[in-house]
Amino acid sequence: MNTDPVATHPDLQLITLDVNGERYDVVTEPRRTLVDVLRHELRLTGTHVGCEHGICGACTVLVDERPVRACLMFAAQAEGARIRTVESLADSDNRLSDLQRAFSEHHALQCGFCTPGFLMLAEGFLGERPEASKEEIREVVAANLCRCTGYQTIVEAIEACATARRGACVTPCIPDSPADKEH
Amino acid sequence: MSNTPLAEGKLVGKAVRRREDPRLLAGRGRFVDDVALPGMLHAQFVRSTVAHAELASMDVSAVREVPGVVAVFTAEDLELADIVAQLGRPLSEFVPTAMPVLARDKVRYVGEPIAIVVARDAYAAEDGLEAAKVSYATLPPVMSEEAAFADGAPLVHAEAAHNTLVDVSLFATEGIDRIFEAAPCVVEVDTRTGRQNALPLETRGAVAHWDDREEQLVLHTCTQIPHQVRTVASRCLRLDERAVRVVVPDMGGGFGQKCVVGREEIAAAAAALRLRRPVKWIEDRKDALSASFLAREQHYRARAAFDAEGGILALDTDVVCDMGAYSCYPFTAGIEPLMASAEMPGVYKLPAYRVRGRAVTTNKAPTGPYRGVSRPQYVMVMERLFERAARELGLDPVEIRRRNVITDFPYTGVNNITYDPGSYLESLNLCERLVKDEGWYEKQAAAAAEGRHIGIGYSCFSERTGYGSAAFAQRKMKVVPGFDISEVRMDTSGAVTFTTGTMNHGQSHETTMAQIVADELALDIAKVRLHQGDTDRITYGFGTFASRSITIGGSAVRLAAAKLGDKLRAIAASRWGVGPDEVELTEGAARRRNTQDVLPYQEIADIAYLQAHLLPKDIEPGLSVTATFDVFNDGTFSNATHACVVELHAGTGQVEILRYVCVEDCGVAINPQVVEGQCRGGIAQGIAGALFEQVTYDAQGEPSATGFMDYKVPTAHEIPDVLIHHLETPCAFTETGAKGAGEGGTIGAPAAVLNAVNDALRPTGVELDHTPITPETVHRALNGAPSLELSS
């Protein structure tokens, strides 16, 4: 068959995906990236597209509980894996998770465009390394780009959430250095 | 009502949780790429692959044959009017140039849109681009200021001789040359700043469709200036303005790049009109980096005269701004040179000033505003001049600033601007104290003893915020932004809907403006809801830029809320048969003073709408009021001092930021957490410009960056935590006492970083004056390279 990109109608493919615990069947071109299928076929638009070359991290989702770039993966490659997006974080009554609440409390988002990516990055990371130190968290936060916050409050929010989850602290808002919170 | 203090114990001044957060955190925000309409098509643009050429021929017939492609349109097909930005200045000062929606006869930069391809999806649209055949009769590209001014240089626009779009000399104090001749200390700097991308993480985009029922083009687009986009769309498409509705969904940042009208959104609208189907265009990152609106590339040649005690006597500046291929709408290519010329004296008591500001056109992607607009650059130049003078005169760099900052307000400067009260000296002193208290001077000395290179740098500046019509009129803009209108409406349930003509794109308007309204009406903030970003729902507005939203928009909001409060009191008073002064608003109700008589808003609203026969004759039915606000003086100045501590690593040239301190004063902080967020984010962008980000071009005009490998946006690893300390000098003429807070971080950071690097380099005798500072430059400076070769 002629596969010239300009002259032929590309083949379609049935792709079955497990997203946030639901099964979806999609008939689409194999060249569709996972993020495009999530957003435009499944209409899960919480996952965003920022660069399509794997650097900004706005499209970060969990594949088998590990954070990955959904722009660097074809949807076809995700068959058989469990995918989780930002839409999975709040509970069935739309109550935000502790991680989401920590982001709000620490003003870790402004325009909110990068936020789903950071949330899923942190969700996957803390799931694997609940004991992570602030420096480890900072290194992981360096995986994604945010243009609004300067990152400090994102690191603080994730650390507060991790601390609270470990039960080492009753309130999740004690900053490292009180001086940093002077008004 | 003017400027009475907001009630104590209320929401203004508190870190109220953001109204925006729940939906954005849950992935339920609605950004422009989330808009999906039945039958929607997807557009991409055939773009120029050369920097400067006549369009010899264009054959798009093969594009139509590509599977999935529905249509392709060139300039000839669409017959759109050009986008033309104007200043009210003579041709000797400003040359207007046209920006066609799609290139017609000539292309002027790599990435310029030539044709729009519309297809069933974004993949097929991109397939279509590859089938377009464009042939160019190439012209020599103009790739630098020097090349643009050269005798016999090719002209980017035939009408702009010497490739000069703007040439203004706004100030020239008489006798300034004599001051320089007689001064005991004259210092100079020659500074270039890199071309940057404002880089909202959400790229530009639009979804356009024709609504037959409303006989309206509906344009969903992420813009900071919805009404100005409507104006341009209506002119280019030759529609009545009422037949265009611009709707702005959630916006993933803008920082100025979305504060100009883009050609692509107009072209997408034109395609939607032609096809009578919704058309979506989402800019990809490659195009956003190479073909969008850029900013910041400037060249200053400045000198300053000082007396023997370090008092500044005179400043003489020539600034050239490389505006690229086109003048942006509505600001024009004058935006950067006019800002620099008008405001450069900044926080200092400067007796004599001469400035020439020029905008040059080159074959690079056009420029628009970017957070700070010229101020990051001229503050850097001013702060370099002061550092250099301090070195020459043997003064402490903080001390020389202390001797020169404005302390008596209001102060009218040599630039004819009257500065309202600020805390210039206090912020400088406090910032220095914070650095000293943390022991950085001792750490610096200890490091030096070990052969390490730690440097401490300051920048001291103010930024004009809340430009009203008067201030922008001085720039002689044809579109004079300034006022804002707010409508506040109460419904029969006692809930409030209000509007602003400003346009949130991360600044938290839904929260901060609701705080103002809730306080003014003594109403639960949950019952207060902001509407913005819809030209059919908002009477008029100039959007969000120049840190104007809280100062001007917030003032209009408070005035309108107060007006509604007056009406609520008047209705309640009429029910009790007392004067309105006998009625106060408290806890969602009107209360007769010193009594237990209360009338909940719901009951007042019931009268206003459903029992209007109960209203006295002089009170109209309904609870909808409108108020406008403008600033009739020179505006209000926020101020700050930043300090940066860096260590330079000799082995790699890496600049590591060890500490960053910001003492800022934006008057009353409506929401201190939001203000801090603005500071931190702004500082991160300033550091990015000082150390990391730059778009360069090769001799043929090919841009260096089409991805984030080459355009190095810093991460959490590079950006330090910032210690912020607030001072509060309330503004006397905004309705809330607030000054703007959006840009200061970005303005102060490059100077503080550059000064810190130069402080660390002091033992080498090398001084760096250009940004971004690369590790290689620092490495060479630390390892004995001669200073004259250090231009980066």
Place this chain on the structure above:
Amino acid sequence: MKPAPFQYHRARDVDGASRLLAELGDDAKVIAGGQSLVAMMNYRLARPRHLVDIGGLRELDRMHRDAEGGLRVGALTTHHTVESDPAGVLGAGFEVLRKTMTWIGHLPIRTRGTVGGSMAHGDATAEWCLLAVTLGAEFVARGPRGERVIPAGDFFLGYYTTALDPDEILVEIVFPRPAPHAALTEFAERRGDFALVAAAVDLDVEDGEVRGGRVALGGVASAAVRVPEAERVLTAGGSFEACASAAAEAVEPPADASGSTHYRKELVRTLIRRACEEAVSR
């Protein structure tokens, strides 16, 4: 930034994949984690007409020690698996692998990117390629003509070019002996970026004395290279400083927008010294 059309083939076993590759010829490309390939396809810098996905071949996702104490890393082992070493097979002898992972991109790249994919991509600055050259790895490749073992010295042929035939699949990478005194370090302007220069050393330390070692660099040539001039300094008992200088003098890195030849040579000097100091202190 949407890829050109292609046909997607999911491999069920290595032999099937290699047969399909032989059938499809130059139009086909193997995809493993895809962390480099998909980005290039999104830019349409790569436009294979057929993509053969070997991601499902779980037998290639394992890492174990062999009887001789060597480490055998399946080609589909992710960087993140090496970093987290869930089975605890690395030990002190291969700690350098675990530590090196933190230089590769960022976590969400490391969770998908694979050791074999990185090797087969053959980027001149890639950490895995540099490790392979430094530690004398062997590459096990399988194709229609059977299985063969390629030594690291013969594997990397130049910019994005390896000794793999188009129909061969890289199945395993063998690090033949422990390297307790090895280290890799690098410099990039920004965290997670491709290195301007990356340096790795594997020192032979006896009784606390450095007797010799292997020295290699990434980012100074079209592929990762050993630097015999620097190794000779170590064998002769020279200082780390002298070793680093010898390396800096020996190479002639290409200049680009990120750095001149001179600057990269200076980075070589700094990084070799750092790597030596880190390696000896292990």
